[in-house]
Structure formats: C-alpha cells, structure tokens
Amino acid sequence: MSRTRIRDLPGAAEQEVVLKGWLYNRRSSKKMHFLQLRDGSGIVQCIVTRDDVGEDDFAQIGQIPYESAIELKGTAHADDRAPGGVEVHTSAVAVISAAEDYPIAKQDHGPDFLLRHRHLWLRSRKQVALMHIRDEVIRAIRDSMHELGFTCIDAPIFTPNSCEGTSTLFEVDYFDDEKAFLTQSGQLYMEAAAMALGDVYCLGPTFRAEKSKTRRHLTEFWMFEPEMAFADLDDVMDLAEQMLTRIVSRVLEHRQDDLEVLERDIEKLRNVTAPFPRISYSEAVDRMNAQGHSFEWGGDLGAPDESIISSWFDSPVMVHGYPEEVKAFYMKRDPDDPRIACGVDVLAPEGYGEIIGGGQREDDLDVLLARIQQHQLSEEDFRWYLDLRRYGSAPHGGFGLGVERTVCWIAGIEHVRECIPFPRMLYRIYP
C-alpha cells in the first residue's frame, strides 16, 4: 500500500491510508491518544483508541518519544473537532526510529538556543512555513524572469578583486600566490552578460565580511540581480516595481496558509500594488527638513532616515537620484545635474528598510576611467570591465534584491536570520 502525504488527506476521506512522518505532539487520556503527525507536507491529528489497537499497543504508543519517525496505518475521516478538519483513525503504529529526548520544547526559546539547534528548529511549524515562502519567492523570481524574456546567467563566486572596491571581502587562497575573494555581487559580470544576451539575471549567494550585527544583516545571503541592456533609470525602476508586485501577489496566491501560520497581516501585503511612490533624494531631504528631522543635502541616508521616508507610505517606496559622492564608481551621473547619480533604492514598508539597490551604469569609457582613478582603483583589475565600454557600449542598468530581506518583509519576520535555512552571521557558523 503506497504512502499518502498529509497534504493529500482531504482528498482521501474514508479511505485507508499509510502515513510516514514524525511524532510532533501527543495528548492522551485513559482510552485515547491524540497524535499530531507531521511529514513536511502538513500536520494531521491521528486518533488511537485502546479498543482499536489493544491494551499493549495502546500503552506502547503512549510512550513513543516526540520526533520519533513512525509509520501509521488508519482511515481518514472528516471531523470538525480535528485541527484542519481531517483526522486519521489509527489501526497500527510502527516505530521506524525512536527519538532521544527532543531538545526543542513546545515553549519559547531564546535566539541563541534556537540557532545552535537550527538543524532541528527547521522542523517547527513556523520555520516550515517560512521555508515554503522563501521557496515561493525564489520561484516567483525565476518564473517572472523567464516570462519577461531574461536569461539566467550564473556569476562566479570566486572573484579576483572587489566589485565596488569598498566593502570588506572574504579572502581565500587561490593557486600559488594568487589571492581570491568571495563575491559580494555578481553585477559587474551581469553587465558583461547583458552586452551578450540583452536581458539577464543571476540569483545566488553573496558574501560580506562586514562586522554587521543587526536584524537586517547576514554574512552570507542570496541576491537576485537582473541587468538590462539599452535601459535607463526609469526602466530599472519599472522592473523593480514589477518584480516586487509579482513576488508579493504570487506569495499571496499560493502561500496563504503559510502566511496564516506566521500570523502575517495579509492586508498590509495587499497594499503592494503598482505604481509605487517614487521620490527623489532631494525631495526626501526637503520633506524630512520640513518635518523637523534636520538633514543636510549631500549625506547618505542612514537607517533611521530610511525609516522616516518609508513611514510616509503603505507600499514600497523608490528613492532615486542620490548625490554622486555617496554612490559607487560605476553609477551613471544624471546628464542634467552632474551632482546626482542615477541610482535607486527601494525601501520596504513597515520599517523593513532597503531591499533593493540599483541604478543605471556609467557607459562612457572616459568618464569611467576618470572615476576609477578618482576612487584609487586598479585600472588593470577592471580592464575587462572597461572593454565593455570599448566594444559597443550601450546604456544599461539593473539592481540587486536581497532575497532574505524580501522574505523577511513578506513573511513579517523579526530577523533575516530565520529567512535562510542555515544562517551565517558574525561569529556564527554552526551548524
């Protein structure tokens, strides 16, 4: 008899089924056990009565430790008293592997304990729901990119130098005397790919050796980076807006159950509809000053400033046109105002902060050369990158979207560390 997944039980009413899973919880009285069985596809209540299985088996089933792997035979029945509306009347239970005392209880735990038990924490209900949502976000990205005609181009993980020359990188030994670094962005390679295939993207891990200790930072995180040839800043903002609305509506459509497990306020997600507000850096600075938050034009927006700006709106907000001094060397300057860079940051609502950063890239060889010298970067290191401006340079742009930050916002989670299966953070690399 073939095994039934718990998620398929509503379609198997009054049928005999075999379930395989782990004992999640149990409540017992003298003649009945209520077993909560989970198998990754769902959780179901299984009824065991002393009359059905006999005295000995009944006592034995009452002793099975939590999280033991078991095989259970029974009949599915619709029942309003059961959580989920379906329960299984059990005829036999076989223990596949008895568990030792399970460390994670049905009570609150601190973050340190949970992170040290991440391999087991992943089994809990909310974490399963969160991984479903992460999976849905990534699939929404890939499917949308495919529908929009973009080609997936994987960027290398080992790189010979910094992409921006600013962030701290993880250094590793390459062969012989060479040094290599773990990538902090695939963008420069996507620019090369865009000149080959037009519309491209990458989606993969990226590494920052910054000693950041906040709920928004991971040492290793996943980034989605689309890049488009023959595109300007407006095209980049249009794509960012379209991708975020597609991702959110897809999660709302397919993962409502998981959002409910996480007790997410779904109405807030329904506010995420195009068009998103677009506000220039200068407008944002003026408005902050008008509200009494004094801010001098020319500085970069800090996290508290971003919170103020995003609090003005219910949906993500796009802040564009930053002072060029605070942005990377490759960002194109506004042709109408050389003090301004054609960059955009997207700030998520509800205080989740920056989830996207991007913009139009500098496509003029001489300007780029001057910028590399000004930032004291090695021209030799960027020779291949400069080649892109020598052979048919075209206006182009794109952005980077932080996958975990996006999942964190959509799922309404406190900290990005829960939004990746095995988080790597400052001083935390176990398990």
Place this chain on the structure above:
RNA sequence: UCCCCGGUAGCUCAAUUGGCAGAGUAGGUGGCUGUUAACCACUUGGUUGUUGGUUCGAAUCCAACCUGGGGAGCCA
C-alpha cells in the same frame, strides 16, 4: 571597530536593601471517555558564564576576560 543590554535547572525566567537559589516547562511515576501549547497529582534536576577582589556573608557590589542580543557604520 564603537555604543547599549543580558548570562541562574535541559529550556524560558524569578529571587525585595548584600542574608536559606525558586517557579513554569521538558524528563520520570500515577490519574483522567474527544484532546486542541490538553489537564490534575507527585517527582528527578544547581560549580548562579570564568577568574580574581570587597565583605562576617555575594546570583546580587567591583575589575578583567569569555559569550549572547540589540543598534551605529557598511550595505541587500
């Protein structure tokens, strides 16, 4: 790197002014005719992060170190 907060039972926490180290939960035993974080009774469980200092007396005060959390900077 800097600023703030914490570390007490397996886990989550309490302990008044410096005066006998305690609950809940998990584990164990027993009870209970449909439980919903089941419930009820009993019960095992301690080098109070480490080292040193002050004191008649330190979980409590002081110093250093270890370790965790939040934030700044940096960014997605």
